[in-house]
Amino acid sequence: MILVYTHTITPRIRYIFKHILTRTLLIPVGFTSKVEEFVAHNGPKISYTKTPLGNEFFVKSNDLMFEQGVNDLDINMQKWEEVPCFFASGGKSAIPFDIFAASFYLITRYEEYLPHVKDIHGRYTAEQSLAYKNGFLEKPVVDIWAYKLLKVLKEKFPEYEYKSRSYKYVSTIDIDNAYAYKYKSLIRTFGGLFNDIFKFRLLNVWNRLAVVSRLKKDPYDTFAEILRIKKQYNARTVFFCTVSDYNTFDTNVSASKTKYKLQIKELVDYARVGLHPSYFTMQNPGILKKEKQRLENITNMPVLRSRQHYLRFNLPDTYQQLIDLEIEEDYSMGYASNVGFRASTCTPFYFYDLDFEIQTPLKIFPFALMDATLNDYLKITPKQSLGKIRDLRNEVKAVNGMFITLFHNETLSNYLRWKGWKRLYESMVKIATS
Incomplete structure (x- = not known):
């Protein structure tokens, strides 16, 4: 000591x-x-x-x-x-x-x-x-x-016996849209179809009709592939599921859909599952509480971890709300626009509330990079992204920290803006676990 x-x-x-x-x-x-x-x-x-x-x-x-x-x-x-x-x-x-x-x-x-x-x-x-x-x-x-x-x-103090920690990797997957076309309401299906026709997106029209008529697998249904990679590389994986009501920023299928419920239950069997609180939960703790209860009713187990949709959180308010709901782990600590370490650490830490001057029971798991940051904000290719991922992994490994990445099930679809990104996820997991 x-x-x-x-x-x-x-x-x-x-x-x-x-x-x-x-x-x-x-x-x-x-x-x-x-x-x-x-x-x-x-x-x-x-x-x-x-x-x-x-x-x-x-x-x-x-x-x-x-x-x-x-x-x-x-x-x-x-x-x-x-x-x-x-x-x-x-x-x-x-x-x-x-x-x-x-x-x-x-x-x-x-x-x-x-x-x-x-x-x-x-x-x-x-x-x-x-x-x-x-x-x-x-x-x-x-x-x-x-x-x-x-x-x-x-x-x-050369005579003291020092211990050393080991490097760890955690792959986290956000489910903003479990499916691109399947299990949507008739209004959303026809609305999307007419919108694609109006904007002359004929490939989207064909894909939507092929998926809805079961001629083709839904492009965003990549869960089996993610679980295969998890098993092959023995990668600790956490899924964050959206179970919100539909709005402008939350467009997932309804949590009342039996197929989506079954998908979440299957994920629970193979990996950790947490809540992906919707866009407006930052201002409305009542919505946050409702969504937590909704996910617990699906999984039949307490929800202990979460990550805010759009990474929207206010300090200390959002974390105080999570603590009130007995959430134990939060994975929102990172930036949407930049890769790196928002809290300048790759070690999970307990949230210290500067309002009350206390260490709280909420443990913060800071992530180092997000797929949308690489593609949408930095606008770099999958090959360039792999170089960036390797650099960040090396930084974490040099201090035996925890390397946490944020990807979406959509990224493995090779569809629309994710064309060419499917292989990146497996390459990243391979590098991160090696």
Whole structure:
């Protein structure tokens, strides 16, 4: 165990020290504000305050860790051996910046509580983030800092037995549209047909008629292929299912359709299944509760994980709503427009509520990339995407983190805008699990 001395033990300090030392580096941590207890401790120890007590391992603390609420902070970037960092400490500090305050700032998404301009879907944008502005969005700097800290700790305390975690991969699949044409209502089927005819999309007309008349398999029905890849590469896979009412942004088949219910039940037999809360749940917790109950009625088991549709969430409101509904895991932490690490980490972490200054039971699983980001926002080819995926995987593997990807069942369809993308998913899983 590492004993940490600080003049005041705050919830912020307990939270971030446990994340960096225990969850990331697998080192148990204890806390004391008594100098005599700290001095008497024979094992590894860190003092975290304004001035060192002696010649111990000392990290100069930033005021952020002793404050409450959110304030507008001045952040000046620097480098720690080529790695961007901030909250410089200087003096007798063992490292040149306050790694704990900087990590806390990034992981809690402190900047998202400050005034900002939202995009058309009401989301915080990557371009406003510190990581984007300073060129480290595609690096899990919190984990990189942690491993650099580990190196310094090993030099200071060589006799301590350090454990190491292992790299993990999780493939997540969002089901926005389980089927392109099957099991839609007559109104939607004929409406879509006339729309395609009016816009002279004859290939769509043929495909719709062929699928509806059972001459052809529905292009979005790629679940058997995803499960085959899961089994072949032993990839942990989580499906997020939409069970919302129909609206402009949620166009899946109705959750009352027997075939869709059976498909969800089949997925539960082979993989983990979570809720994909619909577009308007961000403003309406009542809809969120209804959709959770709807999915639980289909699966006959509690819904413990979710990811917001369109990645729409507000901090801390959306996460507070998930906690109220006893959701344990959220997978929404990422940007639609950019790949990379929104919270600057590839380690799952517990949501820290800056409104109430507490660590909550909601565990956040940050993803590194989404198929729609590569295709729709970055507009790169499947081949170029594979290079980007490999780079991100390497970043995560270098710190033994968790590499999480977000794809849709539609991506494997090789249909319309996903033409040529089917092979990418299997190639990605192969790389990620190798």
